[in-house]
Amino acid sequence: MDCRIASLRQAYGEGQLTPRQVVESLHQQTGHYTDYNLFIHVLTDEELAPYLNRLEESEPNSLPLWGIPFMIKDNIDLAGIPTTAACEEFAYVPEHSATVVQLLIDAGAIPLAKTNMDQFATGLVGTRSPYGVCHNAFDFNMISGGSSSGSAASLALNLCSFSLGTDTAGSGRVPAAFNNLIGLKPSKGLLSTSGVVPAVRSQDVVSIFALNAQDAYKVFDVAAQPDDTDEFSRDEMALTPPAWAAKPVIGIPDAAGLIFYDDHEAQANFEATVTQLKSQGFDIKEIDFTLWLETAKLLYGGAWVAERYAAIEAFFEAHETQLDPTVGGIIAGARNLSAADAYKGSYALQQAQRDTRAVWQDINCFMTPTTPTIFSTEQIEQDPVGLNSVLGTYTNFMNLLDYAAVAMPTGLRNDSLPTGVTFFAPAGSDRALLKLTDALHNQFNKTAGAKALPIPAPKAELFDTPHTISLAVVGAHLVGFPLNGQLIERGATLLQTTKTAPKYRFYQLAGGPILKPGLVKTNTDGASIEVEVWSMPKQHLGTFLALIPSPLGLGKVELIDGSQVVGFICEPYGIEGATDITHTGGWRNWMKQNAL
Known part of the structure; x- marks a missing residue:
């Protein structure tokens, strides 16, 4: 079964599947992976019943995520289901779901399970859990990445359509890279953390794992809502990241900033990615990466470790010996930190934020390896702290510096393990980064996850920003x-040249002096007409609309891929005395014919 969101929605719309059939099939598949230690709690038939019954009382696809199954990292609350944060002694049963989970359920999504994780979200490896080591979807002997290990591996094994993780130091990107997935680390505050067990409260985000950027966008679009119950919540409309060029300028670390720890496979893949982007005409600029690498050290080497201790202080003091030894050792280190250390860390971060700000005048986004390398579970057992630190080389600074980030797979290495890059840019760039990822993903990879699910063709018009x-x-x-x-004077940029669905007649309208076309939707004898799709800043749409003369106006235009965008349409009375030019396929062809 193809669990991609668009595929399930098509199957539901055509009556080929029901949500109950999907859930039953996925439950059967889940049983094949018990030795992967993916889950802490799989919902029973009784626990799933309210979600399925609700959907069966509504029309298929009547909600944005109608019937779409998903997994939840077990530090995120689901009403009536224990939250453990991978520590049985800490477990509690919440009365209410986390805000982000409730938004997804309200949109029609079906929660299937609470997934395994590095205990208290402290780790990038997926091995620090009393519920067992979570194994990589491609190689059982390799780490899955963490801390959102079960969320990533279960999606890669086609057991759901998307999954939720959290990401403080890389937990939503490292597992994505190791399991051939898209990993969206949203801007801080855009997805509510109300109902999430804190790791580092001031730096935590809820992350999204998806099989492709279009699925990630659909989930983000539902979940990115301001929340009055979360003091760290931010309204996306209030964020104004720097404007991007039509073809973004991409920064990469200079040679000294590219660190692979002698992993020649990882190095070769990143270099090949850079070469391919250059061949496509992208402007790639090498940047001295010292500031970012130094900032990454603050998250664990500075006072932010104290937030991990503060989040569970009372529990930790009573149960320290019952925690995973590595997790317990990291959190216990906060006892040696003082208020002075916290201020010193704050000053160092303020300096880093100021010093790194200027780079955005020269580039639109950065691209780095997601991780320098990958390790086996045996290697992690021998050096759990040191190798974990290696994995955070390109992830630990992201939330400290207030970036949005997307991890994108770039193919399989020669040893058949996934690898990838991460694009990042200032807060509020989430949709732009997803749009870039969508444009590039299927050029580097043909399939997603570990079950060879195809990556869709790019769909640029999907990724409108709030602006x-x-x-x-x-x-x-x-x-x-x-x-x-x-268009140009209003800051619009060209997204793509495409065609309408074959449902339109096309006319040259009477009058002048500037010749004008009319596009009219029809139930019979329709054809596909060439269009350009532009991205228009919303604040300028009103002045643009005022320039459009009757009988023309703006309405919904259906494109050949089935999506709909705002576009020029003509009132039916406007075609009186007009010339039918549908046969030409578009205005450009018609004008060429007239010039002959």
């Missing part, structure tokens, strides 16, 4: 035509 809207134009606003400047 922009996709706009389809068909005539004088096309590139090279008289009114294109009306």
Whole structure:
């Protein structure tokens, strides 16, 4: 069964599957992976019944995530199900779901299980759990990455459509890289952490694992809502990241900042990725990466460890000897930290934030390896702290410096293990990063996860930011035509040239002096018409609309891939005296014919 969101929605819409059939099939598949230690609690039929019954009382696909199954990291609350944070003695049963979980359920998603994790989200390895080592979906002897280990591996094994993790130091990106997944680490505060067991409260985010960027975007679009119950919540509309070029300028670490610990496979993959991007015309700039590498050391080498202690202080003092030894040792280190240490760390971070700010004048986003290398479970057992630190080389600084980030797979190494890169940019860049990832993903990888699920063709118009809207134009606003400047002067950028669904008739309207087309939807004899899709800042849409003369206006235009965008449409009365030019397939072709 194909668990990608678009595939399930199509199957539901065509009556080929029901949510109950999907859940039953996935439960059967789950039983094949008991030795992977993916789960802490799998919901029973009785526990699933309210979610399935609710969906069966509504129309298929009537909600954005109708019938879409997902997994939840076990430091995120699901009402009526124990939350353990991978520590049985800590377990409690919440009355209410975490805000982000409730938003997803309200949108029609079905929670299937609470997943295994590094205890108290302290680790990037997936081995620090009394519920067992969580194994890599590609190689049982390799680590899955952590701390969101079960969430990533279960998705990679096609046991759900997406999953939730948390990400403080890389827990939503490292497991994505090791299991051939997209890992979105949202900007801090965009996904509520109300109902999440804190790790480092000021730096925690809820992360999203997905099989492709389009699925990640659909989940993010539902879940990224302000929350009055979370003092760290931020409204996405309040974030104004720097504007991107139509083809973003990408920064990469200079040679001294690229660290692979003698993993030649990882190094070769990253170098090949850079070469391919350059061949596609991307401007790649090498940046001295010292500041970022030094900032990464603050998260565990500075006073932020004290937040891990503060989150569970009373429990820790009563149960320290019952914790995973490595986790307990890390948290116990906070006892030696003082308020003065906290202030020193704060000053150091303030300096780092100021010193790294200037780079965004020269680049739109950064690209780094997601991790320098990967380790076996046996290697981690021999050096659990040192090797864990290696994995955080390119992840630990992200939340401290207030970035959004997306981990993207870039193929399999020669040893058949996944690897990948991470794109990051200032807070609020989430949608732009997902859009870039969507444009690139299937150029580096043809399948997602460990079960060879195809990666869809890019769909640029899907990734509107809260500040922009996709706009389809068909005539004088096309590139090279008289009114294109009306788009350019409003900051619009071209997303793609495509066609409408084959449901339209196309006309040259009567009058002038500037010739104008009319696009009219029809139930019979429709054709596909060429359009350009532009990204328009929403604040300029009103002034643009005021320039459009009757009988033209803006409405919904269906594209050939089935998606809908705002676009030029013509009132039916407007085609009186017009010339039917549908046969030409578009305005550009028609104007060429007229010029002959």
